[in-house]
Amino acid sequence: MTKTTLSRRGVLKSGAVAGAGLALPTIFTASSAAAFTNEPTGGTVTLGFNVPQSGPYADEGADELRAFELAVEHLNGEGGGGMMNTFSSKALKGNGIMGKKVQYVTGDTQTKSDAARASAKSMIEKDGAIMISGGSSSGVAVAVQGLCQEAGVIFMAGLTHSNDTTGKDKKANGFRHFFNAYMSAAALAPVLEKLYGTDRQAYHLTADYTWGWTQQESIQAATEAMGWKTVNNVLTPLAQTDFSSYIAPVINSGADVLVLNHYGGNMVNSLTNAVQFGLREKQVNGKNFEIVVPLYSELMAKGAGQNIKGIVGSQNWDWKLEDDGTKAFVKAFGEKYGFPPSQAAQTCYAQTLLYADAVERAGSFNPCAVGEALAGYEFDGLGNGPTLYRADDHQCFKDVLVVRGAENPQDEFHLVEIVEVTPVEQVTYDPEHPMFAGGNLGECNPGA
Amino acid sequence: MDAIILQILNGLDKGSAYALIALGLTLIFGTLGVVNFAHGALFMIGAFCAVTLSKLFNLSFETLDPTKKDFLGNPLKVKTPYVQEWFGPDVGAWLIDWSVPLAILFSIPIMVAIGFVMERGLIKHFYKRPHADQILVTFGLAIVLQEIIKSNFGANPVPTPAPEVFRGSFDFGVLLGFDPNVIIYPYWRMVYFAFAAVIIGGVFAFLQFTTFGMVVRAGMADRATVGLLGINIDKRFTIMFGLAAAVAGLAGVMYAPINSPNYHMGMDFLVLSFVVVVVGGMGSLPGAVAAGFLLGILESFASMNEVKSVIPGIDQIIIYLVAIVILLARPRGLMGRKGVMED
């Protein structure tokens, strides 16, 4: 990138042309050649929050945005400070990031790779964002992560659960706090064994796109390892709304467990349909028929209503955890917005804090320095217990929750209850695990 | 065999939703000559009529329960619906439980009113405009309507369960001599099918056996001549628009328990219902109904494992594939009339 400064004469001329009503320039450009993309020069630093605002995940996006706003508030020293008080690192002082006041811009990913990239580009090219965060699907996360790598800014992934984000498609400039499909399966398998035994016939319905496949592959491997058999795996179109024709064949398939590898609207509908067909009351092979939803979210639980009662799944985090970080976050969030945060909100809040903290510790906004500070970093107090940002693939390793739909929720916020907190050792895997192989972090790119 | 019977049931059920939406679309198209891209939105609004009624019944006052804590550690606010306070707990609970069927009554005047306002306020000015303009303006309206719903109800689906008695499933196989628990089908889906059959029958009977219907049918065939006979066809067309809106709305109300309604469900059905209408043949009511059931059944069969293992991904495209084949084999769909929307 080159910068050209015009002569004073030229400036005055074009200034005059550009319009009389606007104030004439008093200072001619002072910016020097930047060391990296969007180096913050003034008293502020701009972060880009790219969340779905239209389309089926708009509510999730709205919750992410709330968390981002809260994090910015806390970083700038407003509000109570939230998880900054419980965070193991004390580098953040509530005076912005490195003394620069934090500003943010928002955009709409529309849950489409193209739109998400367009929106992220405008944040980088126009608003000078130094970090991009947010998102609610893996396709978007991978696409935006790739963009950030090219542009030379840091990407702090929001909700993305596919193995690929930190596997096949991992990038040096991208970091994921959220857990992934492999971890979901590894956390679920022991609980499923305890609840439903080792002799089970599983029938999978899988959303027919990349995330669905990695989720199904992971859970099939984990359940087969403990003795379950896989009767069938049926791929369902993403655009499907009525799943009756996929549910009906389950009835006489001899399966006694139905695994729904669906997310969002797909999951709400397939679960609702499965319950309509009486699968919950069914007896097969002398056992109660069970339904498993590997990836849960509060919003999906709300959408599925009474149908989620007793159905087991996994979560990255839940507001009902008892640690100090969670309590501080729930208090700050709840007092500001009047309801508890979702796991998407927690991940986005934590990612923002982690980024800010890494900048403080690195002493620079340079993405390479920040990346170095984040890679291999161990921390605690952000709600998930002791956590490691693994250097090999920029994936966070922490405990995973196994949850179940509550039978008698006391209010709309208690729709799921925590069954077990699976310790981190159980969900850790080798960076070269076949489900994650084939990727390459590459070199960090500072752009410019 | 049992698998095939189950998929036929599924197909009839899906088909009844397609047929109901396509019926309304064809009514508007056939009578007014307007391509209404907001028809899916009317279906969606119908479903949200059910949501609204159930929210109304669930309007609650709060009492503090100091023995329990809410998420911030304050005393829990226990919500009691007003209807339970006013009518006693039993009647109140019954009202809440039956909110979807009751929403049928609630939705009819609303949908008819929306239809009237739409026709008089907007569509009327587009009778003489090109179809492309009609499409764009109604598409704009659809976006506006769905954004209004989104800003009031959120983007997340809202669970709207059927009454308790309809929640289970019915052992259909026993009637046909199968073993118990082989062919079971949800009650509510069977209710939906029956409901659709009644509505479709009602609309046909109305057009066939009433003077009003006769005039409308005449208007569909030749609007100018009917106008020349001194009949105020415009007024009847407004009523037809209200009727079509009500049909779409009712289809939506009854659909709410099958899949939790969300604000973009109308768009999801929009393209599909157009395909149904065109496959049936533009302007043909029996065609639209037949195509709805045909596509519903074919879609169900295409999602069977046996079929999918032969042609992977067939369930993704079956509707469109069938549409192409039918349109190539029969230029005007199943029962289309010559010269309707061919230029």
Added chain:
Amino acid sequence: MLGLNRKDTAILLVVAALAIFAPIILNLFPARSELAFFNAGYPDLMQRFVIFGIFAIGFNILFGLTGYLSFGHAAFLGVGSYAAVWMFKLLNYNVVPAILLSIVVAGLFSVVIGWISLRRSGIYFSILTLAFAEMSYRLAYSVLTPLTNGETGLQVYTDDPQVLMQAGGHIVPHLFGLEMRAREVIDVGPWQFVFPVGYYLCAILMLVSFYISIRIFRSPFGLMLRAIKSNQTRMTYTGLNPKPYTLAAFVISGMYAGLAGGLLASMDPLAGAERMQWTASGEVVIMTILGGAGTLIGPILGAGTIKYLENVFSKMNEGLLHKWFAFLPDWVESPVIWVVSKFTGEGWHLMLGGLFMLVIIALPGGLVEGGQRIMRLFGRKPKAETRTSTEPAE
């Protein structure tokens, strides 16, 4: 000039001037001012303006002239993008083979789809094209993932063959070494103007496309296409077979779409399946009608308006609104923000829907008619616009 009459030359020159000075025109507000939010002069959006301009110009050749309303044009844009990214994967990052192949592939694809779909007319044609495009989208998202990389979108990996790639070669799209993302930033006092290489490549191709489209509009071939729109039956009676003409128009507009797709991939080497969804096809229909179908400049205006709304209004969050309306007393501010926020940020779709309705109701000829009315208001003759009369329904 260039075989155009004076009116058309004037239009071409105006468009050329707009395209060349877009980086200045679109960055009207000083970079650090509050109003800079409304600036659109950053590379990505400028590129989108002209790329979707090309898409809409091409669509207008089919729809504006023949009246055939294709609801599946996004499929051609999508295959164009995939073709281009595949070129990056197989050869190297040079955009020339990528763009050429994207035009060719889209052209071939449109020959097949056009040949089948054009057997029917009216809404039957629309549904046929829609069906083909939706099938392409759904298969690309699922079964064809090895070819399209499904949900994530097709992208270049370091272990791709890239047979023409030399050691130390460019790792971003480039034109014989000139990187697409390179840009010249010129600071003029508080203003900042960005002149991106990629944009100018797109702009040049857009001007070429626009020129070709003018020539088509004014050619005997164009006249033939209009004849198809006004009365196909009569045309058949005079012994002319309309099919080759419509098919040619269909393929030409398909190639325009392919060019747009190839350029999209060249500016940003990732091709998502959503590019082929019916909503994307609908978008180009909307751009064309919003701008003014059948006019030369309308589609470009429509494309610009929609992309501007999508990229600028969706970023207006409540924090910004609070900043802007802070001067109002509280009791005025809250309701004002409440109303405005319904149309911006997460509510930007409401703005979009409202705008469609408003333009279509008030300006039947689209934005171009709006411009003409303003011109008339100032007592000048409307500038060289040749709107073909719209046909009433049926």
